[in-house]
Amino acid sequence: MTTTILLIEDDLLVRKNLQDILELESFQILEASNGKEGLLIAQTHLPDLILCDVMMPEMDGYEVLQNLRQNPSTKNIPLIFLTAKSELESLRAGMDLGADDYLIKPYSIKALLLSIRLRLDKKASLQEEAQQELSDFRYRLTRSLPKRLNNLISPLHSVANTLKQLSDNLTVQEIEEIAEKIENNSVEIHRLFINLSLYSQLEMIASNPKMREAYQSKRSQCFPSAVITKVAQLKAQQYQRLRDLKLTLQDTKIALSETNFKKIIEELSDNAFRYSLPGSTVEVVSQIDESRYRLFIIDAGQGMESELYENWMGNPKSSLSDPKGNLEGFGLVIAKYLVELNGGQLHIESIPQKQTIVHLTFSLIS
Incomplete structure (x- = not known):
């Protein structure tokens, strides 16, 4: 080439x-x-x-x-x-x-050509490292996925057996509880497959300059407060924690499609509720600062262990699976991709066993 x-x-x-x-x-x-x-x-x-x-x-x-x-x-x-x-x-x-x-x-011509070759070689080396990193991630994802699916599907088999054996003796309340477990796990399985498909698309766009440029040229806009309110409340209901949710929002218009912003909030609010205890507050705060829209999602949960946090700061994809093969942080990586491909920034501050703050910034539309 x-x-x-x-x-x-x-x-x-x-x-x-x-x-x-x-x-x-x-x-x-x-x-x-x-x-x-x-x-x-x-x-x-x-x-x-x-x-x-x-x-x-x-x-x-x-x-x-x-x-x-x-x-x-x-x-x-x-x-x-x-x-x-x-x-x-x-x-x-x-x-x-x-x-x-x-x-x-x-x-001299020699100095010119040497400088050019050195820069091109360095660029090629960085691209090779990125490709290797991508291959490593795909391996970790492939290794982790079966365990995640098994964790979601196994309870469904257990529930089905329970229904077969005890259907005549179950109360209405017990049947409702079983139905809720089936529904929750099926929703999680569906979400996992949606995320896998979305991640593949985002990875391709992020690694291809021409596709990235085409993607960014189609950027839309949305009013974030309505999206945050709807999505965060749905997540709070899913975890039966509506009382734990606190919203302090300022409305404006940002350079991001409603679909993408909804997905970002869905993943980040899910993490906030998933990794914090019932009764602790999950707070979502937005601020308008000159030409920027700032959003903070704060939970008083388990936070990230120092090693996992350092991995995330250096390379978000490296934190996706732990040594036991569990798939962790997948939604967070998708959210980061969506934020950065749309010109925003995502930062995390985490204190183990105490607090996690996810800080997003986006450009305002005047």
Whole structure:
């Protein structure tokens, strides 16, 4: 597969010379004469690497880099600055913004090609690590799924046998309790399969820049308070804990579809009730802070053990199954995917045996 390099350089002669050199090395070249044009090409074509001049009209190299790093589709594209000696002092700002390297004009062809190869090799190595991580996760998921399903299905067999043997002697109340167990477990099984399907879709979108860009271009909007109220109350009823639910909400409009936001709240509120004791409060608080919508889901439950919490902070997918093969944190990973694919952020603060706070932020729509 041909490697694509984007040249952003306002000097036509320099740009054409670079293009000739790189095409001789079998690179496919995209070119832009200023930062604004270059940013648009980068967002549209998603090149493998960018060579960018620093001082340019309309938008300089630093602004280009800043915009690239703020966009999930372009934030991981390697960028090498091409700079004059007189710009070295200000170059530190560019490196702090996340530039991968810089070359001082005039540079040799050897130095240019070496820098390009190093950045491309590093990118390939990171992609290999990500692919291995994905394979490891799929293995853990495959190992954990049968046990989770068995835990849900086994009680149904037990209930069926009880009905067969004792149907004539059961009271109406006992029959209602059995029916409730069957219903709850069937709902959980259905939810598990829905989550498996959704996770596969989200994983594919997140790992493919073009699919991610298409997904994000269709982003919708919703009024969060109504969704939170409905979903959180349904979850509280499911766990017979309506009295434990406390809602303190400010309404606004956020950049996220109602379907996706509903799924996020469903998974996070389910965790809050599942991992806290009846009688303890589950609190949902929203705040409007300048251009951001903030949401806190707080429970006084078991929290995350320090090792699990550290795993989650470093790599959420690594926390999905414990050594015994239990599937844990699946809904949390799905919620995180949905939040981040829609331009939001999800953070967790956890104190073992005391409290968990899930903090979400989304952009407001004016």
